Amino acid sequence: MAETVELGDIEAARDRIDGHVMRTPVVPCFDLSDRCDGDVRLKLEILQPTGAFKLRGATNALLALSPEDRARGVVASSTGNHGRAIAYASKLLGIRAVICMSDLVPQVKIDGIRRLGAEVRIVGKSQDEADVEADRLVREEGMIFVSPYDDRAVIAGQGTIGLELLEDLPDLDVAVVPLSGGGLIAGIARALKSLKPSVEIVGVTMERGAAMHESLKAGHPVPVEEYKSLADSLGGGIGLDNRYSFAMTRDLVDRSLLVSEEQIAEAMRYLFRVQQLAVEGGAAVGIAALLNGLLDVRGKQAAVVVSGRNVDMDLFTRLATGELNGLP
Numbered sequence: 583m584a585e586t587v588e589l590g591d592i593e594a595a596r597d598r599i600d601g602h603v604m605r606t607p608v609v610p611c612f613d614l615s616d617r618c619d620g621d622v623r624l625k626l627e628i629l630q631p632t633g634a635f636k637l638r639g640a641t642n643a644l645l646a647l648s649p650e651d652r653a654r655g656v657v658a659s660s661t662g663n664h665g666r667a668i669a670y671a672s673k674l675l676g677i678r679a680v681i682c683m684s685d686l687v688p689q690v691k692i693d694g695i696r697r698l699g700a701e702v703r704i705v706g707k708s709q710d711e712a713d714v715e716a717d718r719l720v721r722e723e724g725m726i727f728v729s730p731y732d733d734r735a736v737i738a739g740q741g742t743i744g745l746e747l748l749e750d751l752p753d754l755d756v757a758v759v760p761l762s763g764g765g766l767i768a769g770i771a772r773a774l775k776s777l778k779p780s781v782e783i784v785g786v787t788m789e790r791g792a793a794m795h796e797s798l799k800a801g802h803p804v805p806v807e808e809y810k811s812l813a814d815s816l817g818g819g820i821g822l823d824n825r826y827s828f829a830m831t832r833d834l835v836d837r838s839l840l841v842s843e844e845q846i847a848e849a850m851r852y853l854f855r856v857q858q859l860a861v862e863g864g865a866a867v868g869i870a871a872l873l874n875g876l877l878d879v880r881g882k883q884a885a886v887v888v889s890g891r892n893v894d895m896d897l898f899t900r901l902a903t904g905e906l907n908g909l910p
């Protein structure tokens with residue numbers, strides 16, 4: 583099996599997920615365009631039924647399984663958007679799914695994933711302990727593990743965003759993409775660089791706990807300390823045994839930028855006040871980079887991937903009104 587994801591894999595993913603996943607619109611942001619002296623467009627992955635783009639990769643990964651593997655069921659270890667995506671896609675396709683999480687996870691998140699149709703298994707006091715249970719299900723019960731970012735079918739699924747961007751914006755100059763494990767940016771970058779090599783690909787993540795950013799600097803995957811962040815969906819490591827997303831990000835991404843908690847809060851508030859969009863912190867990092875001039879898009883067309891909307895609404899309201907400027 584090839585150790586990367588090619589354009590053909592992404593095109594196959596698009597055909598596979600068509601009808602199961604939204605083809606999302608890109609909308610202009612006139613205010614940000616004025617401020618940046620460029621043409622800024624927003625790719626609204628917040629419109630996916632699970633609230634985030636991860637449905638693309640999860641759906642492609644499940645559809646690509648052989649009938650034998652589908653019968654074995656899938657397991658994921660995620661309390662966030664990947665867990666929701668696996669739950670939703672597995673229900674749609676009639677595949678058994680088990681999502682492992684620790685007993686630190688708030689009840690609303692557990693209920694949300696159960697409601698989407700997956701079995702939730704609560705184990706231990708940390709996500710690491712939940713990961714051990716996921717490993718056990720794979721080893722002892724023969725279930726199929728689906729990584730949120732380091733999986734060829736997942737990366738190909740996220741890459742379908744790149745195909746849609748170029749169809750809608752043939753003059754695109756810059757793509758600004760939230761960056762965590764790198765599945766999203768790796769897929770988008772492969773699609774864009776294959777079809778239009780001049781497009782610049784910029785990753786953005788939070789200052790605190792930027793695993794891919796530090797790994798790119800080191801030249802290999804490194805562990806980072808984890809902190810609480812408004813961009814909780816960008817947390818976590820990239821896996822010290824990373825197989826695909828690190829090398830693809832290293833080879834295809836032009837720049838990696840960091841934004842502060844205050845800048846993320848400001849960007850969430852901005853998207854709500856100016857564009858009437860409620861988004862989670864991890865989805866606002868690209869806007870934060872542009873609002874703060876970290877990236878020069880003068881005279882260029884830039885697409886910002888607005889990746890998800892799964893945010894605690896009490897927290898969101900306090901951020902949107904300016905009562906908070908970061909986590910409480």
Ligand SMILES: *Cc1c(COP(=O)(O)O)cnc(C)c1O
Nearest residue numbers: 663762763764765766815889890
């Ligand atoms: C997972 C996620 C990301 C980052 O995607 P990676 O493939 O891990 O880089 C960005 N935004 C949201 C909302 C996410 O859920």
